Amino acid sequence: MSKDKSKDIEGIKKKWDKHAERYDQWYETFEGAVEHHVDWELLKGHLPQNKDAKILDAAGGTGRITLPLAKMGYRVTLCDISPEMLSVAREKLKREGVLDKVEILECNVCKLGFADESFDFVLCWDGGIEATKELIRVTKKGGRISVFLVNKCGTAISKFREDPHSALALLRTKSRYIYEDEEKHLAVGLEEARELFEKEGIKVIEIYAVCGWLEFLSIPEEVQESRSWDEKFFRQTTELLLALSKDPSVKGLSRHLVLYGERI
Numbered sequence: 462m463s464k465d466k467s468k469d470i471e472g473i474k475k476k477w478d479k480h481a482e483r484y485d486q487w488y489e490t491f492e493g494a495v496e497h498h499v500d501w502e503l504l505k506g507h508l509p510q511n512k513d514a515k516i517l518d519a520a521g522g523t524g525r526i527t528l529p530l531a532k533m534g535y536r537v538t539l540c541d542i543s544p545e546m547l548s549v550a551r552e553k554l555k556r557e558g559v560l561d562k563v564e565i566l567e568c569n570v571c572k573l574g575f576a577d578e579s580f581d582f583v584l585c586w587d588g589g590i591e592a593t594k595e596l597i598r599v600t601k602k603g604g605r606i607s608v609f610l611v612n613k614c615g616t617a618i619s620k621f622r623e624d625p626h627s628a629l630a631l632l633r634t635k636s637r638y639i640y641e642d643e644e645k646h647l648a649v650g651l652e653e654a655r656e657l658f659e660k661e662g663i664k665v666i667e668i669y670a671v672c673g674w675l676e677f678l679s680i681p682e683e684v685q686e687s688r689s690w691d692e693k694f695f696r697q698t699t700e701l702l703l704a705l706s707k708d709p710s711v712k713g714l715s716r717h718l719v720l721y722g723e724r725i
């Protein structure tokens with residue numbers, strides 16, 4: 462593992478502040494809508510049965526996941542380093558009449574100001590693997606955690622054409638920092654991700670492979686970026702991606718992973 466674990470938090474904050482107004486627009490494209498559908502379908506099966514459960518959406522940005530959770534009746538704490546992303550979230554939650562279900566906080570996911578075991582479900586889709594211990598600390602025993610991870614092999618595949626040197630370097634070590642969208646991420650392998658969470662007292666329930674599949678399907682860019690689409694093709698695409706996300710024989714190929722586990 463690389464020794465340099467530091468992250469440019471100010472840089473990350475500035476980057477997301479700048480993207481805030483446009484962030485949700487990507488989810489209006491075919492590619493974004495497919496990704497959101499798959500994320501949500503996978504998440505639904507892991508949500509607490511009890512609607513009084515407390516959920517933390519860490520690095521939750523514009524509330525893409527907080528909003529539907531609040532609409533379902535959960536009490537959600539949404540935190541993020543970017544005040545602008547949170548401001549977009551606040552407007553959406555207000556517009557949809559669920560602002561009172563959500564606590565919004567500006568903070569770094571690596572330094573959460575919550576007491577130990579504060580939440581029944583902790584979700585962190587982006588924000589970095591460095592936050593793992595902190596996320597686990599605030600999860601109740603018996604509660605669930607969901608973390609977004611950068612997958613080493615899938616990233617090597619997608620990087621190879623533009624940068625064969627770094628793609629190969631990724632495969633030579635156990636885990637390695639990479640730059641993706643101007644941000645530094647620790648890329649891990651599937652088994653390594655499992656070990657990492659199990660070492661910290663998490664029973665891994667499932668690791669899903671998400672993102673990057675459309676490249677393999679050779680779906681033309683104009684279809685991926687389109688804002689209107691054939692519903693039948695959308696359903697077929699999401700059905701395929703949901704099957705691929707769970708299939709052990711192809712999981713290593715995806716660029717990103719989402720791990721679900723239970724704190725024991």
Ligand SMILES: C[S@@+](CC[C@H](N)C(=O)[O-])C[C@H]1O[C@@H](n2cnc3c(N)ncnc32)[C@H](O)[C@@H]1O
Binds near residue numbers: 473519521571586
């Ligand atoms: C790709 S967006 C994801 C937002 C949301 N989780 C989603 O799935 O739509 C990444 C978010 O992570 C936030 N973020 C990145 N590093 C963070 C950190 N260390 N602490 C808190 N938020 C962070 C960014 O500000 C941004 O809003």
